[in-house]
Amino acid sequence: DQQVKQNSPSLSVQEGRISILNCDYTNSMFDYFLWYKKYPAEGPTFLISISSIKDKNEDGRFTVFLNKSAKHLSLHIVPSQPGDSAVYFCAASGGSGYALNFGKGTSLLVTP
Amino acid sequence: DSGVTQTPKHLITATGQRVTLRCSPRSGDLSVYWYQQSLDQGLQFLIQYYNGEERAKGNILERFSAQQFPDLHSELNLSSLELGDSALYFCASSLAEYNEQFFGPGTRLTVL
Numbered sequence: 001d002q003q004v005k006q007n008s009p010s011l012s013v014q015e016g017r018i019s020i021l022n023c024d025y026t027n028s029m030f031d032y033f034l035w036y037k038k039y040p041a042e043g044p045t046f047l048i049s050i051s052s053i054k055d056k057n058e059d060g061r062f063t064v065f066l067n068k069s070a071k072h073l074s075l076h077i078v079p080s081q082p083g084d085s086a087v088y089f090c091a092a093s094g095g096s097g098y099a100l101n102f103g104k105g106t107s108l109l110v111t112p
Numbered sequence: 113d114s115g116v117t118q119t120p121k122h123l124i125t126a127t128g129q130r131v132t133l134r135c136s137p138r139s140g141d142l143s144v145y146w147y148q149q150s151l152d153q154g155l156q157f158l159i160q161y162y163n164g165e166e167r168a169k170g171n172i173l174e175r176f177s178a179q180q181f182p183d184l185h186s187e188l189n190l191s192s193l194e195l196g197d198s199a200l201y202f203c204a205s206s207l208a209e210y211n212e213q214f215f216g217p218g219t220r221l222t223v224l
Contacts, residue, residue: 032210034212034213036215041217042217042218043114043116043202043204043215043216043217043218044155044202044215045114045215046114046212046213046214046215049212089155091155096168097160097167097168098143098160098167098168098206098209098210099145099157099160099168099170100145100147100155100157100204100213101157102147102154102155102156103154104154105154
């Protein structure tokens with residue numbers, strides 16, 4: 001039962017433009033959301049998080065937006081750089097514990 | 113470098129065998145999580161320890177067990193291995209249970 005869904009397996013964006021990665025969740029008990037970036041043969045790297053009491057969190061080029069009523073969050077990367085090319089995972093926790101529930105990832109390709 | 117270390121990096125073994133994967137959390141982190149990443153299932157939570165005590169279990173098979181030692185390192189034991197156990201196994205740690213988790217580089221297990 002996939003409680004966190006990333007419906008776009010891949011995304012291609014030109015360098016300098018905005019990348020928008022989307023994530024939907026089904027469990028209304030989730031109250032903490034995170035984005036991770038993963039390169040092949042490496043572990044996921046923490047990027048940014050947001051708790052359910054906020055609807056936006058920014059860190060440099062990365063901004064996460066949370067729409068609780070729609071059970072939807074998105075990661076915006078502005079401006080996109082070729083080094084951002086990686087697989088991005090959305091994750092959520094809450095309710096009965098702190099374990100992360102992951103989406104299946106979106107592969108972002110930023111082209112020069 | 114997340115500060116989480118995992119050994120070995122690669123492990124090749126035969127069906128029916130038993131292996132032990134080791135994880136050292138970031139300095140000061142009390143919580144350790146184990147995740148399995150297989151091609152079709154994505155990242156799945158297995159088990160969590162906090163300061164030596166088991167806190168939560170996810171999709172962990174009965175053939176698998178784990179523990180966290182007084183020095184806070186953790187081991188994941190996989191026994192009676194089957195072909196389907198071939199996967200990447202990640203360890204993550206966090207300062208407290210509600211903090212973001214930082215992942216190690218993973219152990220790639222291949223069961224032949």
